[in-house]
Amino acid sequence: AQTIAEKMTQTLIIINKSTVPVGTGDWTREIISSKQPQPIDFSVVSCPEFLREGSAIADFLQPDRTVLGSIDRAAAEAVAELYTPVNAPVVITDLRTAEMIKYASNAFLATRISFINEISIICERLDADVTEVARGMGFDKRIGPHFLEAGIGFGGSCFPKDVKALANMAQTHGMHPQLLNAVMEINAFQRRQITLKAREMLGGAVNGRTLAILGLAFKQNTDDTRESPSLTVARSLLNQGAVVKAYDPVAMENASRDLPGMQLCQSPYEAAEGADALLVLTPWNEFKHLDMRRIHTSMARAILIDGRNMYNPAELRKLGFAYRGVGRGYNGEG
Structure with a gap:
């Protein structure tokens, strides 16, 4: 904001697309006003983005809405004209409400x-x-x-x-x-649930066991491992003395920097080979089409923990897997 104030030479509309603490637009306006060498008219408009990783282009071209906030309605309306081609509802409000x-x-x-x-x-x-x-x-x-x-x-x-x-x-x-x-507490506990299931199915401890993880990105169709639940689970298993093998279609380079103790594999089948348990933690489409008979044959123990409920429990149990999903509690087997 200070740099804008020092460099601006004409009337400006300053648009903030980032997710910022409520009040940032007002602070920006105050900084620019106080740091200008000479008074020049300007307006600050908040226009937060609602783009999902893996589908950002589609979200940009077909948004559910465009949100614009400013104390200068004319400036917000001018920015709204930029979004006319996307033909989505426009919400015009004040800065803090938009944020x-x-x-x-x-x-x-x-x-x-x-x-x-x-x-x-x-x-x-x-x-x-x-x-x-x-x-x-x-x-x-x-x-x-x-x-x-x-x-x-x-x-x-x-x-x-x-x-x-x-x-x-x-x-x-x-x-x-x-x-x-509570939202944050439940989210943290849900990650621990996977580790607890692995321990239970392996007789109460994972120390010395080999566990294979499929999926390291926080979601499918991205290589982003920031705050990835998969890495939280992997880190917990490593801390408990387990050997962790892992595979992800695109996120292994990032995961290796975040958690170098894992053994990274070149395919789901390599990860599963010799494993005592297989944990499917990111819902990549390719994991839906694995040869599960081949997986079963290659594992030391046919234990599968389905962290995304991707598979049919009855079909996997018919193949001989000891299966646990998330919240699929028939027969006391979640």
Whole structure:
């Protein structure tokens, strides 16, 4: 902001696309006003992006909405004209509200994930199947089907950071963000659940055991390993004395920097060979089409922990796998 103030020579509209703490637009405006060598008119517009990794181009070309915030409505309307070709609803509001919309949106989506993950834990205890629970819920138009896939929790560069930041902003202003704190706690516990299942299925300990992990990116269709649940699980297993072999289609270079103790493999089959348990933690499409008979034959013990509920439990058990999913609690086997 100070550099803009020092360099600007004509009237400007300054657009901020980043996710920033609520109030950043006002601070930017104050800094520029105080640092200008001579007064020049300008406006600050918040235009937060809503782009998902792996589908950013499609999200940009076909957005659900465009959010614009400014104390200068004419400036916001001028920016809105830039988005006319995408033909999406435009929300024009003030700076702080626009900044808050981004945080609230991400926090709500993270809350849905943690909600269905908590339901999955209950399903395991009550012998219900969370995939069918989510399906039944999703037909309700008030709820919808999105972000109701139980798994090992959310990761990446947005949801964890934004939920934590929003909770911190609330605490800074004297509030107790109980729901946001619960969202983060459930997300952390869901990762531990995978390690606990591995220990249980291996007789109470993983020390000296070989565990294979399929998927290291925090989600499919990206090489991003920031806040990856898979790496949290791998780190926990390594700390408990396990040998961890791993494969990911595109994220192994990043994962090797984050967690050099893993043995990286060139294929899912190489990772599974000789393993005491196989953990599927990122829902890459190629993992849906593996030769599971070949996997079963190559493993030292045919234990499969399906962290994304990608497989049909009955089919895998028929092949001879000891199978555990997330929240698929029939017969006491989640």
